[in-house]
Amino acid sequence: RADVQRDFVRQIIREDLASGKHHAIRTRFPPEPNGYLHIGHAKAICLNFGIAREFGGWCNLRLDDTNPGKEDPEFVEGIKDDVRWLGYEWHDLRHASDYFDVFYRAALKLIEDGKAYVDDLSADEVREYRGTLTEPGRNSPYRDRSIEENLDLFRRMRAGEFADGSKTLRAKIDMASGNINLRDPALYRIRKVAHQNTGDAWPIYPMYDFAHALSDAMEGITHSLCTLEFEDHRPLYDWCVDNVDLTAHPAMWQSVVDAGLEARPAKPRQIEFSRLNLSYCITSKRKLAQLVNEGLVDGWDDPxxxxxxxxxxxxxxxxxxxxxxxxxxxxxxNSVIDYALLENCVREDLDATAPRRMAVLDPLKLTITNLPGNHEETLTFANHPKDESFGTREVPFAGTVWIEREDFAEVPPKGFKRLVPGGEVRLRGVGIVKCEEVVKDAAGDVLELRCSLDTESRSGMPGADRKVKGTIHWVSARHAVAAEVRMYDRLFNVPAPDDESDGKSWIEHINPDAKRVGRGWLEPAAANAEPEQRFQFERLGYFVADRVDHRPDAPVFNRTVTLRDTWAK
Ligand code: ATP
Ligand code: MG
Ligand code: MG
Structure with missing residues (x-):
């Protein structure tokens, strides 16, 4: 869709191609493997992979694994799976840890150039020296160490001689800068923690800004798209790219070539865009992890x-x-998008792609009295009302069917268009039935409706076009397959669960009714579905066969979304 989308990022890319600044577009999606991806990441994925595809370039999937301890190979696999599920394939799968040797050499070069130093200040002292938005920072007493001393100390940091937190390597930029990110930011820290990819090989780990900028440069990324909170980091990003300058120092990345990875260093440009925020959603991996770890949901893939x-x-x-x-x-x-917009997009897609089936969730027995007791036939139904390519299916029909309990009212509210005592309704694909008798138990609850079928009203018969107020769906009682049906709703009952200005924690806004498990009765063609097959259950909503628990002989369906936006605030 390069031709239709005219946003500022695509505009920059078009200009860079037109001016000859770039001949190919290279992007990357760089998640940290410390959790599973969320709806917010979908935006970054679609942008990075989508733009690369549109302009005939490529996009890498890079796992930003510079925080050992929090990261896990399980998340790496999950991330790969999710990116593919969204419909994208990466050019290369990389890890920031593929470049640990490059980062180390780059740090040595900065020290040799007098642009980095080893600092002994504690984390608290560093914070104190950093100053504030209105106060400049102060130089660390260790800032003027000689190049030799810095090289020696940094090599010993790498050799594991010092305790966690006792030293850092800092860039020597400007403690009085108006941008706090430029006040001698840390480039390396000591952390003797095993890493999910490199094991115990490294007792020191690079900081995000340094590692991120150099990883982009290593891969020849042309446009490094990230969210707005990194806008203030851009000068530091550029500082790292320019002062290390991988393009001029091939020896620095020899290890990457030796490892058989393609290396083509370049100078990337960082461009920021606003995050995706959705109402009724939490888009923080930390909080999503908390929901899982505290058992408030049934795992990362809880619907x-x-x-x-x-x-x-x-x-x-x-x-x-x-x-x-x-x-x-x-x-x-920056804005918050209404969750209903997401639901509408999903509905729009499902309306076009989901075959129709019939299911009854709250059954009421309806018996047709003027058919023989053993009557049985097979009706042919279109799978999609607007698209013949979906074909047809056979739906078994017998004289006793389940209808939805709410499709009958003994005392109908105003405007009720379904079945009432003595009234008529069309049974989808069968014909018009008239409610002759309401059978109740001793407590007065309705047990059964006894109806007559107008046999002239069936399709192909002379009375087929006779108008009645409503059409309802049904499932043949003898053929129906019982299913577990999980009805899902929004996880939070306020639009901004994260907003704690009311003094309530976001946890307190969890919607206790977001999951209700019930039973339903399905026509056989619905029960006989593959896991993850999606349907519209007529008049009820869109449903999917649960990808974990569904089996044709023990069907489990999840409600994806209702047919219309029915969410009351
Ligand atoms: P969290 O704060 O939940 O851990 P994160 O931003 O740290 O999220 P990363 O794994 O670092 O998560 O994110 C990978 C990429 O996805 C980054 O480029 C980040 O900017 C982008 N991203 C994360 N959240 C959103 C969002 N809500 N909207 C758009 N892009 C996002
Ligand atoms: Mg994070
Ligand atoms: Mg991040």
Whole structure:
């Protein structure tokens, strides 16, 4: 869609191609493998992978694994799976840890150039010396160490001679800078923690800004797209890229070539865009992890979670998510998007792609009295009302069917268009039935409706077009397959669970009714579904066969979304 999307990022890219600054576009998506991806990440994925695809370039998936201890190979696998599920494939899979040797050599070069020093200040002291937005910082007493001393100390940091937190390597930039990120930011810290990719090889780890800028440069990324909170980091990003200058120092990245990885260092440009924030959602990995760890949900893929795994299990479609991101576009404007917009995009996709089936969730028995007791036939139904390519299916029909209890009212409210005592309604695909008798138990509860079928009203018969007020769905009682049906709703009952200005923690806004498990009765063609197959259950909503628990002989369906926006505030 390069031709239709005219946002400022694509505009910059077009200009860079037109001017000859770049001949190919290279992007990357750089998640930290410390959790599963969430709906916010879908925006960064669609942008980075989408733009690369549109302009005939490529996008790397880079795992930003510079925080050992919090990261886990399970999350790496989950991230790969989620990116593919959204419909994208990476050019290369990289890890920031693939470049640990490059970062180390780059740090040595900065020290040799007098641009970095080893500092002995504690974390608290560093904070104290840093100053504030209105007060300049002060130089560390260790700032003027000689190049030789810095080289010696940094090599010994790398050799593991010093305790965690006792020293850092800092860039020597400007303690009086108006941008706090430039007040001698840390480049390396000591952390004797095993790393998910490099094990115990390194007792020191690079800081995010340093590692991120150099990783982009290493891979020849042309446009490094990130969220707005990194805007103030851009001068530091550029400082790292320019002062290390990988393009001029091939020896620095020999280890990457030796490891068989493609290396093509370049000078990337960072461009910031606004985050995706959705109402009724939490988009912080830390909080999502808390929901999982405290057992408030049934895991990262709980259909109530706005992780990509959760949305997937809920039945949301990759195309629906991509549609949302495309509609929202890219800008530098921060805003909160209404959750209903996401649901509408998913509905729009499902309306076009989900075959129709019939299911009854709250059954009431309806017996047709003027058919023989053993009557049985097979009706042919279109799978999609607007698209013949979906074909047809056979739906078994017998004289006793389940209808939805709420499709009958003994005392109808005003405007009720369904079945009432003595009234008529069309049974979808069968014909018009008239309610002759309401059978109740001793307590007065309705047990059964006894109805007559107008046999002239069946399709193909002369009375087929006779008008009645409503059409209802049904399932043949003899053929129905019982299913577990999980009804999901929004996980939070306020639009901004993160807003704690009311003195309540976000945890207190969890919607206790977000999951209700019930039973339903399905026509056989619905029960006989593959896990993850999606349907519209007529008049009820969109449902998906649960990708973990569903089996054709023990069906489990999740409600993805209702047919219309029915969410009352
Ligand atoms: P969290 O704060 O939940 O840990 P994060 O931003 O630290 O999220 P990363 O794994 O670092 O998570 O994110 C990978 C990429 O996804 C980054 O480039 C980040 O800017 C982008 N991203 C994360 N959240 C959003 C969001 N809500 N909207 C758009 N992009 C996002
Ligand atoms: Mg993070
Ligand atoms: Mg991050």
């Amino acid at each position: 109530r979670m706005n992780t990509l795994r959760g949305l997937r299990r809920r039945g949301f479609t990759p195309a629906g998510l991509r549609l949302l991101i495309e509609r929202l576009g890219i800008s530098k404007q």
